[in-house]
Amino acid sequence: MLDVLEELSKDKQWATTLFLKVEAEAVPEMSAKYGITAVPTCVLVKKQVKVDEVNGANVPELMKKLKTHCPVAGSETTGPQVDLNTRLKKLINSAPVILFMKGCPDEPRCGFSRQTVQLLTEQGVKFNTFDILTDNDVRQGLKTYSNWPTYPQLYIKGELIGGLDILKELVESGEFKSMLPKQESMEVRLRALINQQPIMLFMKGTPEEARCGFSRTMIQILSEVGAKYGYFDILGDNDVRQELKKFSNWPTYPQLYVKGELVGGLDIIKELKESGELSDMLKDAQ
Numbered sequence: 134m135l136d137v138l139e140e141l142s143k144d145k146q147w148a149t150t151l152f153l154k155v156e157a158e159a160v161p162e163m164s165a166k167y168g169i170t171a172v173p174t175c176v177l178v179k180k181q182v183k184v185d186e187v188n189g190a191n192v193p194e195l196m197k198k199l200k201t202h203c204p205v206a207g208s209e210t211t212g213p214q215v216d217l218n219t220r221l222k223k224l225i226n227s228a229p230v231i232l233f234m235k236g237c238p239d240e241p242r243c244g245f246s247r248q249t250v251q252l253l254t255e256q257g258v259k260f261n262t263f264d265i266l267t268d269n270d271v272r273q274g275l276k277t278y279s280n281w282p283t284y285p286q287l288y289i290k291g292e293l294i295g296g297l298d299i300l301k302e303l304v305e306s307g308e309f310k311s312m313l314p315k316q317e318s319m320e321v322r323l324r325a326l327i328n329q330q331p332i333m334l335f336m337k338g339t340p341e342e343a344r345c346g347f348s349r350t351m352i353q354i355l356s357e358v359g360a361k362y363g364y365f366d367i368l369g370d371n372d373v374r375q376e377l378k379k380f381s382n383w384p385t386y387p388q389l390y391v392k393g394e395l396v397g398g399l400d401i402i403k404e405l406k407e408s409g410e411l412s413d414m415l416k417d418a419q
Contacts (some may be wrong), residue, residue, distance in 0.1 A: 134192070135154065137282055137283055138152050139152075167186075171189070173189065174188050174189075175187040177203070186198075192281060192283075193281070196282065217270055217274045221274055222291075225288050227329075228260070229290060230258055230260040230287070230288070231260060232262045232285055232288075233262070233263045233271075233286045233287075233288075234246035234249065234285040235265060235266050237368045242264075242266060245297045249287065250262075252301065261370045262369035263366075263369065264339070267341055268341055281293060281296070284296070285297065289314065319376050319380075322373075323377055323380050328393045329363050329365075331418040332363065332390070332391055334387055334390075335364070336348040336365070336386060337367060337386055347387055358412045360415045367386055381395045383397070391414060392418055
């Protein structure tokens with residue numbers, strides 16, 4: 134809970150709320166005043182009057198109470214926020230098991246993400262990842278959307294499971310295996326990904342932060358012709374990364390698909406752009 138409170142204290146949406154940490158035994162008179170009988174306990178105070186409390190390490194309940202009692206900076210509902218929520222829902226449901234983390238499985242950018250990846254790998258789980266460091270809108274928006282203020286966040290079948298501590302408890306209790314979806318064949322999964330949108334790009338990284346020069350150039354070309362497309366970061370899923378090469382009989386990335394059919398990699402896309410065929414092809418698909 135201390136980690137959660139520290140994260141919340143840095144979040145701009147709670148800029149009008151003051152977060153304080155108190156050692157219950159060190160200040161017995163304060164513990165008595167607010168009726169503290171166990172730790173951790175989070176007390177919400179307005180004008181020196183206790184208005185609510187959360188007992189135990191209950192993050193969702195804490196977030197619910199905060200939203201009830203504490204003003205959120207810039208909380209007006211806007212069109213972009215609605216669009217972001219739609220995007221978050223799609224991301225959460227983009228794979229049966231998806232981990233929102235800092236970095237990627239090959240290069241986690243924090244200890245909690247590293248431990249979570251290791252634990253999922255040890256359990257033999259096939260999972261996708263999303264690097265929240267590459268997209269600040271997702272990073273901030275998902276905290277509010279899921280009512281969970283820290284990362285990593287693990288979702289199964291579109292439902293939030295929680296962070297590292299909850300995952301550890303579920304694994305230790307034996308519950309985790311029963312929560313996992315039945316594994317579909319890789320061919321079925323690849324076909325579903327390829328047909329997720331009329332134009333799909335399988336690349337290294339994201340359009341906002343491409344992780345290789347070829348992917349970066351491909352993004353630039355698609356932007357120049359005004360293409361609307363979906364993408365899949367193959368660095369976040371090694372199974373897809375390796376198996377798609379065999380499935381499509383194309384050994385490199387990026388790979389561009391239109392209406393479920395492979396068009397090719399960067400060299401072919403360059404040729405199609407120069408000949409004028411690319412714009413017509415993508416326009417027909419959108």
